[in-house]
Every structure is written in C-alpha cells, then in structure tokens.
Amino acid sequence: MGAALARVETATPRSLKISIQDSTRRTGxxxxxxxxxxxxxxxxxxxxxxxxxxxxxxxxxxxxxxxAGAEAIRRSLGFGEVRIESTGDLTSDVTIQLGQDGVQKLQPGKAVN
Incomplete structure (x- = not known):
C-alpha cells in the first residue's frame, strides 16, 4: 500500500490517465x-x-x-462528485461519468435522439 500511496501523492495532471464516459447524449x-x-x-x-x-x-x-487525483479534477472542473469505487474504465486512474451538471457548465451541442 505504501507504493500506491506514494503514487497518488505524486500524481500530476499530466500523469493521470482519465477516461470519459458520457451519459448525456449531447453532441460534443x-x-x-x-x-x-x-x-x-x-x-x-x-x-x-x-x-x-x-x-x-x-x-x-x-x-x-x-x-486525491479525482478530487483535484473535481476542483478544476467545478462540478461533479468524487466516488471511490471500481466502475467505469478500470485501466484508468480516474473515470469521469459525465452528467447533466457538466453539460450545463460546459454548454456543448444539442441532445442526440
């Protein structure tokens, strides 16, 4: 556990592997x-x-x-909630499952049918 803790503490934005799963059906x-x-x-x-x-x-x-990495991303984005679980892309450091609060903040294109 010590090595994992050291990795988390020294993770930088560039070193974090982030996977995005979009739940919004919004173009873009x-x-x-x-x-x-x-x-x-x-x-x-x-x-x-x-x-x-x-x-x-x-x-x-x-x-x-x-x-720590997930919380840093949340602070940078200004929306979302941090969860500690193994769901989404298990090969990433952090998975962002994009919700409607993100659409309101980011204001991408229209809904897709």
Missing part, C-alpha cells in the same frame, strides 16, 4: 470536457463507451483509490 459533450481538462493541464484523456444510465450529477470515479 465529451470533447468539450476533454478541451476543458486540457486547458487545466490534464492531457492524458480518452473517451470510452457512453455510460448507459443518464446521470444528473457527474461522477468522478477514483480507480484504485486515487481519491
């Missing part, structure tokens, strides 16, 4: 989130398959207990 929502993350230094981002359940609140999921 995932890309708008990626652009916002890149502006604040998080460049290792990918878009995963959409999250199938529509979410009101964005979930910032700390994979493998990376709570």
């Amino acid at each position: 929502a995932a890309q708008a989130l990626i652009n916002t993350l890149r502006k604040v230094g998080y460049s290792n981002t990918t878009v995963d398959l959409p999250y199938t359940e529509p979410l009101q609140t964005t979930r910032i999921v700390a994979q493998q207990g990376d709570e």
Whole structure:
C-alpha cells in the first residue's frame, strides 16, 4: 500500500490517465470536457463507451483509490462528485461519468435522439 500511496501523492495532471464516459447524449459533450481538462493541464484523456444510465450529477470515479487525483479534477472542473469505487474504465486512474451538471457548465451541442 505504501507504493500506491506514494503514487497518488505524486500524481500530476499530466500523469493521470482519465477516461470519459458520457451519459448525456449531447453532441460534443465529451470533447468539450476533454478541451476543458486540457486547458487545466490534464492531457492524458480518452473517451470510452457512453455510460448507459443518464446521470444528473457527474461522477468522478477514483480507480484504485486515487481519491486525491479525482478530487483535484473535481476542483478544476467545478462540478461533479468524487466516488471511490471500481466502475467505469478500470485501466484508468480516474473515470469521469459525465452528467447533466457538466453539460450545463460546459454548454456543448444539442441532445442526440
């Protein structure tokens, strides 16, 4: 556990692998989130398959207990809630399951049918 703790404490925005799962069905929502993350230094981002359940609140999921990294992302975005669980992309450090609160903040395109 000591090595994992040291990794979390020394994680930088560039070193965190972030996976995005969009639950909003909004054109451009995932890309708008990626652009916002890149502006604040998080460049290792990918878009995963959409999250199938529509979410009101964005979930910032700390994979493998990376709570510090997830909380730093939440502070940078200004929305969402941090969860400590193993859901989403288990190969990432943090999975962002984008919800409606993020759409309101990011203001991407229209809903897709």
